[in-house]
Amino acid sequence: MKKTIAALTLGSLGLANVPALAADYVIDTEGAHASIHFKIQHLGYSWLLGRFNDFEGTFSYDADDVAASTVKVTIDPASVDSNHAERDKHLRDSDFLHVEKYPEASFKSTGITNIEDDGKEFDIVGDLTLHGVTKKITIDVEKVGEGKDPWGGYRMGFEGTTEIRLKDFGIDYDLGPASEVVTLELHVEGVRQ
Numbered sequence: 001m002k003k004t005i006a007a008l009t010l011g012s013l014g015l016a017n018v019p020a021l022a023a024d025y026v027i028d029t030e031g032a033h034a035s036i037h038f039k040i041q042h043l044g045y046s047w048l049l050g051r052f053n054d055f056e057g058t059f060s061y062d063a064d065d066v067a068a069s070t071v072k073v074t075i076d077p078a079s080v081d082s083n084h085a086e087r088d089k090h091l092r093d094s095d096f097l098h099v100e101k102y103p104e105a106s107f108k109s110t111g112i113t114n115i116e117d118d119g120k121e122f123d124i125v126g127d128l129t130l131h132g133v134t135k136k137i138t139i140d141v142e143k144v145g146e147g148k149d150p151w152g153g154y155r156m157g158f159e160g161t162t163e164i165r166l167k168d169f170g171i172d173y174d175l176g177p178a179s180e181v182v183t184l185e186l187h188v189e190g191v192r193q
Contacts (some may be wrong), residue, residue, distance in 0.1 A: 031155075038185070
């Protein structure tokens with residue numbers, strides 16, 4: 001009995017020193033617990049707000065090695081929704097997203113930098129492909145929380161922001177100098193697999 005207790009104690013001490021492995025998550029778009037919002041100034045007088053309704057993705061997160069975390073997301077640009085049917089039709093055409101020619105947008109992380117506050121704040125660097133152009137962007141991220149859900153699963157959530165210049169992605173429709181930059185606001189909740 002003493003040998004068994006000693007073995008269990010030593011075993012648990014050994015396990016305590018083994019770093020946790022990264023956990024894989026699927027972004028919960030099915031339950032509408034994730035969103036991709038955007039805002040851009042309208043002629044410098046007000047803000048136009050919108051979102052992309054259809055997207056999917058995954059992420060991997062390791063609290064012991066946040067720099068090894070990864071994110072991958074695909075977006076259907078035809079799902080753009082600015083709460084105005086005629087404007088959305090224009091956003092889908094060749095002046096803006098040109099969804100017939102470019103039916104998918106995507107983001108794939110290439111690194112995690114500027115890790116602060118025990119991995120709760122960091123930057124995700126990665127490649128955004130939009131309108132047929134791929135550019136490196138940086139997303140400022142904050143971990144919102146994590147824990148068990150009422151259905152027996154485990155969830156983790158983040159929020160992030162970034163800005164992109166439309167002309168960098170080949171979208172050069174003239175909306176005036178105040179409307180050259182789009183702010184993206186990301187809210188992501190993932191279900192551990």
